[in-house]
Amino acid sequence: MADSVKLRAHLSRPARSLIPLAMFLAGACLAGDTPPSPSDLADASLETLMNLEVSSPSRQEQKLGQTASAVYVITQDDIRRSGMSSIPELLRMVPGVQVARIDASSWSVTARGFAGQFADKMLVMIDGRSIYNHLNAGVYWEQNAVPLNDIERIEAIRGPGATMWGANAMNGVINIITKPARETQGLAVETGGGSEERASGSMRYGGAAGNRVSYRAYADYFQDGPLSSAGQAAYDRWDSAQGGGRLDWQTSDRDTLSLEGNIYRGAAQETVYPDYPAIGVSPPVPDSVALSGEYALGRWTHRFSERSELAMQFSLSDEDRVEQGLGRLSAHTADFDFQHHFAYSAKHDLMWGFDAQIYQDGIRPQQTYPEPSATVLFVPADSTELLASLFLQDRIALLPERLTLTVGAKLEQTGYSGFDIQPSARLLWNATPRQGLWASVSRAVHNPALAERDVLIEYQLAPNAGVQGLLSGNKEFQPETALTYEAGYRVQPARWLTADLATFFGIYHDLASLDSGAPFLQTGPPAVLVAPMQFGNGAAGHTYGIELATNWSVTRKWRLTGNYSWFRYGLDRAQLAAQSIPTDIEGSSPAHQVQFRSQWDIGTKLNFDTGIYFVSALPGLYIPGYVRTDARLGWRVTRAAEISLVGQNLLNGSHLEFAPTYYTRPTAPGRAVQLKVAWAF
Amino acid sequence: MGFLTCRRAAGCLAAALLAWISYAADTGHGSPPAAAHSEGEIESAMLYNFTKFVEWPDRALGESGGALVVGVLEDDRMASPLAAALRDKTVHGHPIVVRRLRSVAEAQTCAVLFVGAWDRKEIARIVQSVARAPILTIGERVQFSRLGGVIAFIRDGNRIRFEINLDAAERAGLQVSSKLLRLAAVWREAPPQARN
Numbered sequence: 001m002a003d004s005v006k007l008r009a010h011l012s013r014p015a016r017s018l019i020p021l022a023m024f025l026a027g028a029c030l031a032g033d034t035p036p037s038p039s040d041l042a043d044a045s046l047e048t049l050m051n052l053e054v055s056s057p058s059r060q061e062q063k064l065g066q067t068a069s070a071v072y073v074i075t076q077d078d079i080r081r082s083g084m085s086s087i088p089e090l091l092r093m094v095p096g097v098q099v100a101r102i103d104a105s106s107w108s109v110t111a112r113g114f115a116g117q118f119a120d121k122m123l124v125m126i127d128g129r130s131i132y133n134h135l136n137a138g139v140y141w142e143q144n145a146v147p148l149n150d151i152e153r154i155e156a157i158r159g160p161g162a163t164m165w166g167a168n169a170m171n172g173v174i175n176i177i178t179k180p181a182r183e184t185q186g187l188a189v190e191t192g193g194g195s196e197e198r199a200s201g202s203m204r205y206g207g208a209a210g211n212r213v214s215y216r217a218y219a220d221y222f223q224d225g226p227l228s229s230a231g232q233a234a235y236d237r238w239d240s241a242q243g244g245g246r247l248d249w250q251t252s253d254r255d256t257l258s259l260e261g262n263i264y265r266g267a268a269q270e271t272v273y274p275d276y277p278a279i280g281v282s283p284p285v286p287d288s289v290a291l292s293g294e295y296a297l298g299r300w301t302h303r304f305s306e307r308s309e310l311a312m313q314f315s316l317s318d319e320d321r322v323e324q325g326l327g328r329l330s331a332h333t334a335d336f337d338f339q340h341h342f343a344y345s346a347k348h349d350l351m352w353g354f355d356a357q358i359y360q361d362g363i364r365p366q367q368t369y370p371e372p373s374a375t376v377l378f379v380p381a382d383s384t385e386l387l388a389s390l391f392l393q394d395r396i397a398l399l400p401e402r403l404t405l406t407v408g409a410k411l412e413q414t415g416y417s418g419f420d421i422q423p424s425a426r427l428l429w430n431a432t433p434r435q436g437l438w439a440s441v442s443r444a445v446h447n448p449a450l451a452e453r454d455v456l457i458e459y460q461l462a463p464n465a466g467v468q469g470l471l472s473g474n475k476e477f478q479p480e481t482a483l484t485y486e487a488g489y490r491v492q493p494a495r496w497l498t499a500d501l502a503t504f505f506g507i508y509h510d511l512a513s514l515d516s517g518a519p520f521l522q523t524g525p526p527a528v529l530v531a532p533m534q535f536g537n538g539a540a541g542h543t544y545g546i547e548l549a550t551n552w553s554v555t556r557k558w559r560l561t562g563n564y565s566w567f568r569y570g571l572d573r574a575q576l577a578a579q580s581i582p583t584d585i586e587g588s589s590p591a592h593q594v595q596f597r598s599q600w601d602i603g604t605k606l607n608f609d610t611g612i613y614f615v616s617a618l619p620g621l622y623i624p625g626y627v628r629t630d631a632r633l634g635w636r637v638t639r640a641a642e643i644s645l646v647g648q649n650l651l652n653g654s655h656l657e658f659a660p661t662y663y664t665r666p667t668a669p670g671r672a673v674q675l676k677v678a679w680a681f
Numbered sequence: 682m683g684f685l686t687c688r689r690a691a692g693c694l695a696a697a698l699l700a701w702i703s704y705a706a707d708t709g710h711g712s713p714p715a716a717a718h719s720e721g722e723i724e725s726a727m728l729y730n731f732t733k734f735v736e737w738p739d740r741a742l743g744e745s746g747g748a749l750v751v752g753v754l755e756d757d758r759m760a761s762p763l764a765a766a767l768r769d770k771t772v773h774g775h776p777i778v779v780r781r782l783r784s785v786a787e788a789q790t791c792a793v794l795f796v797g798a799w800d801r802k803e804i805a806r807i808v809q810s811v812a813r814a815p816i817l818t819i820g821e822r823v824q825f826s827r828l829g830g831v832i833a834f835i836r837d838g839n840r841i842r843f844e845i846n847l848d849a850a851e852r853a854g855l856q857v858s859s860k861l862l863r864l865a866a867v868w869r870e871a872p873p874q875a876r877n
Contacts, residue, residue, distance in 0.1 A: 041718060041726040042766040046734075046864055049727050050842060052718055182799050183836075185824055208800040211755050253758060306719060 068406060068426035068438035069161070070096070070488055070502035072549055074154040076179075081599055081609045083632035083646030083674070085148065085197050085222070087176065088141050092613055092628075093597070094156040095563035096502070096547035097172070098589050100618075100658035103667040104225025105142040105238035105268040105289075108658055111158040111172035112504065113543050113569045115588045115618075117662040121446055121480075123161065123169035126176045127260060128337065129297055129315045132168055134385070135329055135361045135378075137449030142268055143291055143319055145240055147202055147220050149188065152179040158547060159504055160484050162422040162444035163408045164351075167387055170444040170482050171506075178260075181206055181214040181248045187681040194674025196648070198223045217245040227667040228654045229271070234667035235286045240266040258299045266291035272325060274373035276663035278459050278469055282373060284665045285325070293319040308342035326376055326663075327365040334358045349395040351408075357387040361450055374459035379473075383450060388413045404428045412445070416453065417479045420445045435491040442486075445479040452477045452512060452535045466528045471514070474535040483507045496553040506543040513538030513580040538580030540572040557601040565593045585661070587620025607634040621659035627652055640681055646674045721759050723841050724834050725766035728795065728819060731832060732772040736856035737792055741815035742775055749775035749792045752782045754807065756797020763795065785810050796820040796830065804828045808849075815854045826868050831855065835866070844868050 041049070072094045084090050088107035092099045098115055100108045110119035118138025124131050131144045154176050157165075161173035184206040191201045202220035209215075221241040226233045244262030251257055268289045275281040295317040303309045319331045339353030362382040365375065393408030409423035424442030431437070450473075457471040488502035515536040522530050545567035552560045571586050597611040609632045617625040629651040634644040654670035732749070742749060749772055753760045760781050767777045780791070785807045788794050794816050798804050801824055808818060808829040818830040826833035826846040831853060835842045844866040850857050 041722055042729045042770060044726060046727060046730045046861070049723055049730065050840060050864065052723050052840065182822060185799070185801060185822070210800060211798050211803070214799065 066404075066428065066430075066436070068404070068428040068436075068440050068488075070158040070486065070500075070504075070547060072156045072158075072500075074156070076149075076152060079148050079151060079154075081607060081632060081634070082597075082611065083609070083630060083644065083648070085200070085224070085674075086141070087144070087146060087148075087154070090148075090154065091156065091174065093561075093563075093595070093611075094158075095549045095593070095595075096158050096545070096565040096567070097156060098567075098593065098615075100623075101227075101669050102658050102664055103234065103236040103270055104227050105236065105266075105270070106664055107141050108661075109139070109141070109174075110589070111156070112506065112545065113567060113589045114171060114584045115658075115661075116584070117658075117664060118449075120449060121168065121171035121482075122174065123165055123167070123172070124174045124176070125165070127178055127297065128175075128299070128313055129295065129317065129335065130167075130333075130357075131317075133319070133331060134359050134447075135331060135363065135450045137168070137446075137451065140291075140319070140321070142238065142240070142266065143264070143293055143321070145222075145242065145264070146176055146178065147204070147218055147242075149190065149202070149204065150178045150184060150216075150218065152177050152183070158502065159440075159486050160422075160424065160442045160444035160482065163391060163410045163424040163442060164393060167357075167389065167412060167414075168446050170446045170480070178246065180258075181216045181246050182208070184216045185214065188679065190676060190678040192674055192676035194646070194672060196225065196227070196669070196672035197674055198225075200676075212250040213247070215245060215247040217243070219243040225667075226269075227669050229665070229667045231654075235269045235271050236667050238266070238268045240264065240291075254303045256301045258297075260297040260299075261295065263294040264292065271665040271667070272663045273660060273665060274325060274663075275459050276374055277457065277471055278374075278461050279660055281460055281463065287324045289324075290322040291320070293317070304342075308340075310338070310340040312339075313337045324366075325373070327363055329363050330361070332360045346400070347397050349397070350393070351395070352390075352392040354390045355388070358384065359387070360384045374457050377456040378450065378454045379456050380454065383454065385415050387447070401433070402430055404430075414447055416475075417447055417477075420479060434493070435489070437487075437489050439485075439487040441484070443481065443483050445481050447479050448477045455535075461531060466526060468522070468528045468530050470530050470532045472532065472534050477512075477535055478510050478537045480511050480537070481509045483509075498551045500549040502547045504543070504545060504547075508541050508543070510537035511539035511541060512536070512583040513576070514583060515577070516579040516581075535583075536580060538577050539582035539584070540575045541570055541582070541584075541586075542572070543567070543569045559599045561595075561597040561599075563593075563595045567591060567593075585620040588618055588661070590616040590618060590625070592616040605636045607632070609634070615657075618659070621661070623656055623659055626655045626657070640679050642678045644676045644678075646676065648672045648674075719762065720836075720841065721762035722766065724821075725759065725762045727834070727841065727843065728763065728793070729766055729770060729772075729777075731817065731819070731861065732777070732793060734858040734861035735817055735850075736773075736858070737817075738815050738854045741854075742773065742792060747775060748778040749773075750790055751777060751779045751793040751795065752788050752791035753779065753795045754782045754785060754788065754797065755803070756795065759795055759797060788816060789814060791816055793817045793819065796825065799824070801828060804830065812849070812852055817853070817855055818849070829870075832865075842866065846870065 074090055074093055079090060082090060088099055088109045091097050091109055097111045102108060102117055106117055108115045108117055108119055110122055114121050118136040120137035124139045126146055131139055133140055157173040161169040165173045184204060186206055188204045193199050200222035204216055204218040206216035224238045226237045228234055242262060242264035247259045249257045268291060270287050270289060271284045272287045273279045274285050295315060297315040299313040301311040315335045317333045321329045335357045337355045341351045344350050363378045365377055389410055389412040391408060391410040393406060396405045398405055406426040409421055412420045422444050424440060426440035428436055428438040453473040453475055455473040459469045461467040461469045484504060484506040486504045490500045492498045513536050514533045515538055517532040519529055519531045522528050547565045550562045554560055567589055569586055569589060571582055594614040600608045602608055611630040613628040615626055617623060628649050630648050631650060632644055632646045634642055636642050649669060649671045654668035656666050656668045658666045660666060753763060764779045767779055770777050782788060788811050796807050796818060799822055804825055805828045812829060819832045820830045821834050823833055823835050823844060826844045829849050831846055831849045833844045835844055845857060846868045848870040
């Protein structure tokens with residue numbers, strides 16, 4: 001009964017919000033005229049053809065310029081020319097995404113607020129495989145160091161993507177798409193060294209067997225860090241080695257089979273607060289983390305016709321992480337995904353699919369920190385969950401090429417949080433091919449992390465006075481929900497200029513909080529006073545902001561990019577009970593972020609690229625604003641060889657980008673230089 | 682919010698909307714709207730465009746009215762979009778005929794040869810066996826032009842670009858118009874100082 005009431009409430013909110021959309025739509029219908037019929041392609045000019053986008057009906061490759069959402073794409077060229085050496089660092093390029101390096105091997109990456117080492121409202125996928133960790137709700141970036149040269153592009157979608165994409169895509173989706181094997185033929189070797197990323201080396205070989213089979217295999221190693229801490233070298237060196245491969249086999253004209261696999265081993269040092277969540281009772285201690293994991297993925301796509309395609313993907317992933325103090329965290333995930341796209345008629349473009357994910361997470365404590373420190377338990381220590389979802393989406397051409405309405409919903413079922421519906425409606429108006437105005441409303445949920453349900457942490461508050469803290473999960477913890485209104489405008493006033501503006505307003509309910517209970521005396525010996533806290537859904541808040549991306553090709557050889565974002569998060573204090581502390585700290589995201597990047601080709605052999613990033617203060621975390629200045633000089637010595645010199649943080653010294661929100665003590669990235677040599681044969 | 686401010690805000694909004702619509706209408710003519718086209722369709726249309734900007738040696742095409750043969754080798758994906766794109770088309774007064782080839786030996790009568798292979802050895806073998814013939818060889822992926830083919834399609838994100846190997850074009854005796862070169866990435870097999 002309670003469930004049905006909840007469902008109705010969920011449905012009615014977006015339905016109400018559709019009314020203004022419908023009114024807008026009616027007005028737009030009257031204003032529009034009949035669109036030109038598609039011309040014979042062969043009679044189009046070469047310039048026109050070169051500007052056409054190739055249609056790829058699968059969910060991963062929708063035409064991004066034509067979507068009614070805030071999308072930003074980082075291309076392989078951007079990756080190479082940025083000089084950055086990890087995926088989270090690359091995401092600094094995306095307007096509205098907040099990247100804060102916590103230490104050499106960990107980052108907080110989030111869009112539209114809710115920053116943290118485990119920024120739990122972002123879904124990150126590599127070739128359609130989610131790398132979201134259910135234990136802590138977030139991404140262990142250090143366990144997913146995809147070789148940057150093999151990436152074709154990174155699509156960053158800000159705002160809810162829950163309807164089409166997987167669970168937990170509440171504030172954004174990051175899709176990392178690797179190149180098909182046919183794009184990585186031949187031998188490529190790269191090696192580098194520098195002051196922060198001390199050493200790196202990678203090798204890749206790609207080959208083909210006949211016309212229809214192509215493959216690549218790669219191996220890489222790097223050593224990153226240490227960064228600095230209070231002027232000293234920090235204890236946060238990170239070593240990582242991995243190997244993997246991909247095979248693409250076009251089994252027939254209509255079928256393609258892809259297989260991918262990867263295995264990695266790593267070691268990361270970190271400095272931790274052993275008494276987390278009561279930071280400061282005992283001094284930070286060095287800790288070491290052993291990382292290992294592997295995954296295998298198979299994908300089959302079948303094209304029935306130009307108008308109908310289906311894709312199936314199955315993957316198995318293992319992650320294993322041994323932290324000296326915390327214990328052994330392991331996660332095994334099996335994921336099956338099916339999607340079918342078909343252009344039902346000229347008006348309706350349908351997409352539907354389902355996904356089933358089984359994940360098994362476990363944590364085995366092992367206590368090695370000196371006392372006093374916290375003990376972390378999960379009850380139960382192992383849990384297996386099934387997450388199943390079904391989505392349906394219809395892209396309706398209200399006026400062909402002019403006015404497109406995309407409506408869809410995802411039904412999601414999890415063992416512990418029950419059934420949820422995540423609908424969205426998006427309207428795109430292309431008054432001309434060169435500009436688009438869009439608006440959307442969507443509802444998204446974030447499933448509880450295992451920690452929020454199952455964790456049990458005992459920690460010392462005042463060890464000498466016999467006062468202990470107890471933080472426990474809550475089996476009744478509900479999914480957090482967001483209702484987000486977005487609008488945006490994209491325009492290309494001239495061939496050399498593009499601008500993309502997005503605004504949003506998000507209303508969040510049932511956000512996680514820590515609720516204090518009445519202290520009680522635990523009989524000893526020795527007797528201790530226990531101050532309990534439990535996870536709850538006590539917080540609510542709203543976000544709003546603006547994100548602007550501009551691109552100016554000054555000449556054929558010089559490109560400028562300027563991005564700006566403005567963000568506010570407001571906690572609804574009136575709704576917050578006296579005993580509740582929200583887990584998301586107000587002011588943990590910058591109000592302003594500005595960046596300018598320049599990509600300049602000097603002749604045919606030199607590239608000179610610079611980037612300036614300004615991030616305003618994080619008042620909630622007492623982190624002052626900072627400016628980061630990067631430069632890269634690339635010299636193509638011969639056809640096959642390139643030497644590049646990269647400088648990062650050139651004008652500013654070391655500065656912290658984040659404050660402790662978890663047990664890892666943040667360290668400060670500083671000025672760094674790196675030399676890289678790459679050959680491709 | 683008072684009634685007056687409400688009305689004023691609505692008025693401002695309406696004016697802004699009107700201004701925007703009129704701006705939108707002004708910039709309305711330009712490239713045709715981006716309809717969904719497959720890679721094969723776009724590449725076929727580009728291939729047709731190439732034939733208009735390439736001049737073959739006089740002997741190569743024969744009499745006006747004789748067919749210009751586009752051969753398709755080792756590819757099943759391009760043959761049908763090519764045939765569709767080139768149906769009833771003419772170039773320099775020659776009707777175009779698309780022909781599927783079983784081996785490179787059949788390529789001698791072609792003016793254009795589309796090579797679907799992407800194995801490097803295979804590409805090199807095909808390209809070398811027609812290198813001195815007046816054939817516009819076109820292939821996929823950048824290695825095609827690097828291995829001696831004349832034009833390679835290059836996928837740049839969701840768009841298709843192309844690279845021209847000028848040395849290969851010269852070897853085949855083909856004149857490539859400056860318009861085509863302006864749109865292409867141009868590749869020379871040896872750096873300028875080494876070529877003379």
